[in-house]
Amino acid sequence: MQSTLEFPPLRLPERVQRLRDEVRAFIRAEIDAGSFDPDAPETDWEVHKAFARKVGARGWIGMTWPRRYGGQERSFLDRYVVNEEMLVANAPNTVYFTADRQSGPTLIRYASERIKAQVLPRIIAGEACFSIGMSEPDSGSDLFAAKCRATRAEGGWKISGSKIWTTNAHRSDYMIGLFRTSAPTADNRRHGLTSFLVGMTAPGITCNLIDQMSGVRDFNEVVFDDVFIPDDQLIGEVDGAWKQATTELAYERSGPERFLETYAALRGLVALAGPSPDPRQAEAIGRLVAELHALRRMSVSVAGMLEAGREPVAEAAIVKDLGTIWEQDLPQRVRDAAALIPPGPARDDFDRILHFNMRIAPKLTIQGGTTEILRGVIARGLGLR
Numbered sequence: 001m002q003s004t005l006e007f008p009p010l011r012l013p014e015r016v017q018r019l020r021d022e023v024r025a026f027i028r029a030e031i032d033a034g035s036f037d038p039d040a041p042e043t044d045w046e047v048h049k050a051f052a053r054k055v056g057a058r059g060w061i062g063m064t065w066p067r068r069y070g071g072q073e074r075s076f077l078d079r080y081v082v083n084e085e086m087l088v089a090n091a092p093n094t095v096y097f098t099a100d101r102q103s104g105p106t107l108i109r110y111a112s113e114r115i116k117a118q119v120l121p122r123i124i125a126g127e128a129c130f131s132i133g134m135s136e137p138d139s140g141s142d143l144f145a146a147k148c149r150a151t152r153a154e155g156g157w158k159i160s161g162s163k164i165w166t167t168n169a170h171r172s173d174y175m176i177g178l179f180r181t182s183a184p185t186a187d188n189r190r191h192g193l194t195s196f197l198v199g200m201t202a203p204g205i206t207c208n209l210i211d212q213m214s215g216v217r218d219f220n221e222v223v224f225d226d227v228f229i230p231d232d233q234l235i236g237e238v239d240g241a242w243k244q245a246t247t248e249l250a251y252e253r254s255g256p257e258r259f260l261e262t263y264a265a266l267r268g269l270v271a272l273a274g275p276s277p278d279p280r281q282a283e284a285i286g287r288l289v290a291e292l293h294a295l296r297r298m299s300v301s302v303a304g305m306l307e308a309g310r311e312p313v314a315e316a317a318i319v320k321d322l323g324t325i326w327e328q329d330l331p332q333r334v335r336d337a338a339a340l341i342p343p344g345p346a347r348d349d350f351d352r353i354l355h356f357n358m359r360i361a362p363k364l365t366i367q368g369g370t371t372e373i374l375r376g377v378i379a380r381g382l383g384l385r
C-alpha cells in the first residue's frame, strides 16, 4: 500500500532513440513494399502472421526475456519504443502482441522448464499467438467469481465450462486461463483459482465468434468440454493464481496501447488539415498533442518503474484510466475539429478512418478492466479503501 503516487520523469536514452529510428525505417520499408496499409481498419490474419515472423527475425519480440530462452535481456524501454512505433503505424502486430506483453513474462515467472523451452522460442520467432482466458459470463470485473472448473484427472486436469470476450481465441495457439480448482475460503474469497496454459487445438474446445458493433469479429465465447490439460501446463501455484495477477496487470495497463488505439484519427486530421490549418484546427491539434505527450510521459515513467523491478500498480491504473478516456474521446474531438473541411477524396478516406474509430471507442474503457474498477485500484493504492 502507498499513500502517494509517483511518476518519476524519465528521458529515453540515446540508444533507445537509435532503436526507434531502426523500427521506423523497417515499418516505412514494409509500408512501401505494400506489406500492410496503415490506414486499413482491419488487416488479414495472413498479413499479421507474415509480419510477426519478420518482427521476430529482427529480434523485436520477447526482447527483454532471458537469453537462455531466445530473448536478448534488453530493457523495457527498448521494448517500449518498438511497441510504440508499431502502434502509431497501425502495424499488424496481433499475432505476438499479447504474448510479448504478458503471456511470455507470465510463463517465464511461473511455467515449468519444459514449457518455457518449448513455447518461448516460438513466441520470439513470431509463431505463437496467445489469448487471455479470464472473463466469464458472470465474472468480468469480479474475476474472483470465476466458475469455469479444472478438476484433477490422471496426469493432469480436466476443464469444463466457458470463458467469454476472449480476444483472438479462435486463432490463437495458446490461452493462459484462470480456472476454478477449489471453493473460496471464508477468509479469502480470492482463493481457489489456478492458471493453466491451454493448447487451443486440444479436443473439446469450441470457439464461438461474437460480432462487435465496429464490424470486427475478433472475440469469442470459448466452451470447454472436458478438455485435458497435462500437469506441467499448470502455471504457478494451485489455488493461488490471484497472487500472480498483480504484476501482470501492471504490464497490461500501462503501455502505449492504452492511449494509442484511436491514434489513426489524429494522424488523419493532421494530414487532412495540411501545413496551414485554420486557427480552430491548429488549436484542437495542439491541445490533443499536448495531452498525448503528457500521457506518454506518464506511461514511459511506469515503464521505467517496471524496469527498476517495482510494482507501480496504482500508477499503471491511472495511465489506463486517463489514457483510455482520452483515446475514447479522441474520434469525436477530431470530428469536431474537421467539421469545416470540405468533401472530396481525401475527406472520404479520413471519414472512413474516423467512423471506424468512433465505433471502437466505447470498448476502450471496458477491455483490460473498466474505469470504475481502475478507480477502485487507485483508491486502494492510495490507502483510501
Ligand SMILES: Cc1cc2nc3c(=O)[nH]c(=O)nc-3n(C[C@H](O)[C@H](O)[C@H](O)COP(=O)(O)OP(=O)(O)OC[C@H]3O[C@@H](n4cnc5c(N)ncnc54)[C@H](O)[C@@H]3O)c2cc1C
Pocket: 131, 132, 133, 134, 135, 136, 137, 138, 139, 140, 141, 142, 164, 165, 166, 167, 168, 219, 363, 366, 367, 368, 369, 370, 371, 372, 373, 376
Ligand atoms: C474489446 C474487448 C476485449 C476483451 N478481451 C478480453 C480477453 O481477451 N480476455 C478476457 O478474459 N476478457 C476480455 N474482455 C472482457 C473484459 O475484461 C470485461 O468486459 C471487463 O472486465 C468487464 O467485465 P464485464 O463485461 O463482465 O462487466 P461487469 O463486471 O458486469 O461490469 C458492468 C458495469 O459495472 C461496473 N462495475 C462492476 N463492478 C464494480 C464495482 N465493484 N464497483 C463499481 N463499478 C463496478 C463496471 O465498471 C461496468 O461499468 C474484453 C472486453 C472487451 C470490451
